[in-house]
Amino acid sequence: MITASAVCKRYAEGREALKDVSFDIADGDFAYITGRSGAGKTTLFRLFAAIERPSSGGIVVNGQNLAALGRKAVPYLRRNIGLVFQDQKLLFDRNALANVLLPLSIVGLPAREAERRALAALDKVGLLDRAKAMPVALSGGEQQRLAIARAVVNRPSLLLADEPTANLDADSATDILGIFRAFHQVGVTVVVATHDPQALADVKPRVLRLDSGRLLSDGPLGAAPPSAGGLATGGAAR
Numbered sequence: 001m002i003t004a005s006a007v008c009k010r011y012a013e014g015r016e017a018l019k020d021v022s023f024d025i026a027d028g029d030f031a032y033i034t035g036r037s038g039a040g041k042t043t044l045f046r047l048f049a050a051i052e053r054p055s056s057g058g059i060v061v062n063g064q065n066l067a068a069l070g071r072k073a074v075p076y077l078r079r080n081i082g083l084v085f086q087d088q089k090l091l092f093d094r095n096a097l098a099n100v101l102l103p104l105s106i107v108g109l110p111a112r113e114a115e116r117r118a119l120a121a122l123d124k125v126g127l128l129d130r131a132k133a134m135p136v137a138l139s140g141g142e143q144q145r146l147a148i149a150r151a152v153v154n155r156p157s158l159l160l161a162d163e164p165t166a167n168l169d170a171d172s173a174t175d176i177l178g179i180f181r182a183f184h185q186v187g188v189t190v191v192v193a194t195h196d197p198q199a200l201a202d203v204k205p206r207v208l209r210l211d212s213g214r215l216l217s218d219g220p221l222g223a224a225p226p227s228a229g230g231l232a233t234g235g236a237a238r
């Protein structure tokens with residue numbers, strides 16, 4: 001599903017956000033990416049979604065080599081990826097249903113089918129009864145759930161969520177994590193970037209730990225640190 005091979009990312013002013021990062025995330029995996037602020041988590045997601053290109057190294061997502069991906073192919077790549085970013089970019093002048101309908105307008109579905117799918121997505125995140133609500137009338141946790149509904153309405157095979165529980169109370173965070181697990185249960189590959197200890201307290205989570213752009217370990221938290229030149233494998237949950 002995702003293969004990163006010796007990925008380096010240097011931003012324009014020379015800051016190295018990722019240094020020689022390699023890993024595989026198989027179809028149907030659930031993985032967390034963690035690391036302190038600035039470790040490179042968001043940069044990895046931006047690379048997966050072809051928002052940025054690596055400075056060197058290779059990334060394959062859904063069988064597509066992103067280094068060779070033409071600009072016209074990017075929307076097709078993204079159609080299979082549900083993105084939940086920290087800044088949810090909800091449209092505050094449209095109701096919840098209209099927010100979820102937006103990605104479907106690009107696909108060109110008949111209006112009735114689009115509405116049926118959007119309502120099904122709202123139902124999956126427990127917001128069916130708030131379909132007509134404006135985003136300002138929703139709580140932080142509900143807004144996050146709305147962002148997830150919008151991300152999954154195209155039925156992506158890969159769901160990427162960047163700090164989805166940031167700024168949420170513990171109960172709302174539990175709900176959000178439960179929603180991701182439910183998508184994983186039905187075969188969606190899920191990758192969540194988080195600092196949230198509640199998320200990482202999951203049963204034997206696969207955790208990719210970044211520090212200053214380097215991958216320190218890959219496996220359950222507490223896995224042995226990598227030996228020189230190699231990664232701690234730690235029994236990734238595949």
Ligand SMILES: Nc1ncnc2c1ncn2[C@@H]1O[C@H](COP(=O)(O)OP(=O)(O)OP(=O)(O)O)[C@@H](O)[C@H]1O
Nearest residue numbers: 011012015016017036037038039040041042043044
């Ligand atoms: N567009 C950019 N231009 C220049 N430098 C950037 C850019 N985006 C990120 N960086 C730098 O790259 C490094 C990694 O940033 P990134 O946002 O990927 O980290 P992060 O782990 O997601 O952090 P956070 O948890 O705070 O979101 C940081 O040093 C950051 O300042």
